[in-house]
Amino acid sequence: MERKQDRNRRLADYIYNDMNPEEVVEMEREISHDPELSVSIELNMQVKDYLQAKIQLEEMKADPQLENAEKLAEMAFENASPKEMDKPVRRPGRKLIRNIAFASAVAAGITIIIAIALFPSNLDQDQLFASYYTPFEASDYSQRGVSNEIYRDVAVGINYYVAGNYNQTIDQFSQLASEPTLESEVQFFTALSYLGLGEYRSAQGILQSIDGANRYQAETLWYLSLCCLKTGEFEEANMLLGQLEAYDGKYKKDAQALRKKLRRFTP
Amino acid sequence: MEKSSDQHIIDSIRKRDDVAFKYLQVTFQDSIRLMVTEMGGSQEDAKDVFSEGLIALIRLVDREDFELTCKLGTLVYALCKKTWKQHLEKQVAVNNYHVRKLESSPEWDFTEEVDLQLYQEIFWESFKQLEKVCQEILEGYLKEISPKEIAEKLGYSYGYIRKRKSMCHGFLMKMIQDHPTFRKIKQSELALDLE
Numbered sequence: 001m002e003r004k005q006d007r008n009r010r011l012a013d014y015i016y017n018d019m020n021p022e023e024v025v026e027m028e029r030e031i032s033h034d035p036e037l038s039v040s041i042e043l044n045m046q047v048k049d050y051l052q053a054k055i056q057l058e059e060m061k062a063d064p065q066l067e068n069a070e071k072l073a074e075m076a077f078e079n080a081s082p083k084e085m086d087k088p089v090r091r092p093g094r095k096l097i098r099n100i101a102f103a104s105a106v107a108a109g110i111t112i113i114i115a116i117a118l119f120p121s122n123l124d125q126d127q128l129f130a131s132y133y134t135p136f137e138a139s140d141y142s143q144r145g146v147s148n149e150i151y152r153d154v155a156v157g158i159n160y161y162v163a164g165n166y167n168q169t170i171d172q173f174s175q176l177a178s179e180p181t182l183e184s185e186v187q188f189f190t191a192l193s194y195l196g197l198g199e200y201r202s203a204q205g206i207l208q209s210i211d212g213a214n215r216y217q218a219e220t221l222w223y224l225s226l227c228c229l230k231t232g233e234f235e236e237a238n239m240l241l242g243q244l245e246a247y248d249g250k251y252k253k254d255a256q257a258l259r260k261k262l263r264r265f266t267p
Numbered sequence: 268m269e270k271s272s273d274q275h276i277i278d279s280i281r282k283r284d285d286v287a288f289k290y291l292q293v294t295f296q297d298s299i300r301l302m303v304t305e306m307g308g309s310q311e312d313a314k315d316v317f318s319e320g321l322i323a324l325i326r327l328v329d330r331e332d333f334e335l336t337c338k339l340g341t342l343v344y345a346l347c348k349k350t351w352k353q354h355l356e357k358q359v360a361v362n363n364y365h366v367r368k369l370e371s372s373p374e375w376d377f378t379e380e381v382d383l384q385l386y387q388e389i390f391w392e393s394f395k396q397l398e399k400v401c402q403e404i405l406e407g408y409l410k411e412i413s414p415k416e417i418a419e420k421l422g423y424s425y426g427y428i429r430k431r432k433s434m435c436h437g438f439l440m441k442m443i444q445d446h447p448t449f450r451k452i453k454q455s456e457l458a459l460d461l462e
Binding site (some may be wrong): 054 | 346
């Protein structure tokens, strides 16, 4: 009983970010090893995320300054006459577009998840994989602060990947394999290219060998979990997705949703 | 959110600083999504509304006569609400098309969206049934106010607030999980899983 109370207390501390980093690591280790706890966290997070948005929305609706905000909104749309709308707005950089695209992707992901849920009895791992797999959005990674020959070669490889030329990507990165500073990058893009070619076992093997400490940690976990899904190693996929709880953003949300779907395949 | 930080974000938007847009996305996207779905839109509509709302915000802050006279969050809300209303007006004009589109998409079903709405109603109803002090503590945490500040505001110690928060959250989750509609949906999900 006492143990259960302690666990519930820690669960609430975790949900509300009321833990120190060591406690967070310990909790996440427990989550990755305990499917029941993982399911519980998922519901708790869902409640928390909803309430957070709802409370903020209710505050916006009840804000005494709402009238001012509405006047400003009128102003924004007055300005946007059809002619004005055709005038180009100086748009934010590619990164913002990526952010909006990212937001769109999350929303699209949710729609896909909803669509998948409509026919749970017909689901299989291939459909699930197809719903979640999209090639890595790598275009921004081809730009480096330092311009030298090696980075130009990396950029060429990444541009091949972005264009979907996976065999050329593999060739290009194989030429960079001897560069120690690029080891994880070479492995990462090579693995993703095999994934793009449908060679899941090869992709899985390479992703598993990537050293944890690199700039693509969350991406490595995500694509590795998709490989495991495709190869039928559902428990391994579930564990990897659990590790993505530690990363904020797209992967965390997608991982939570995918874990929920994975329960259909695990005992 | 403090006014001064709102002004800082506005200045950053003018400079097209990506950090500002990331902030807007992280801070307001979920509540705007909720606004759209509460007003009958889909998740897909919500995505479009938020993107268009941000474009309207950029257009607005670029105006020389623009002056922020409200909270930034409230402005984002007003812009997105206006965007959604315009979208609805346009939708009326193409209503027949949508009807045809739905008819030709037999795979589409609203079951999951309905379930999500029911869940959300249960979450909110349960939250409103909590004791006032529980609501205040959880609300403080949900607004990401530091536990120390929550404790000071409510006149308790930090230790008490931390413990009480866990209890309140526990009550909330129990209320949700004991809710007859929640149980019913869960049972139907389980039945689907077993098929």
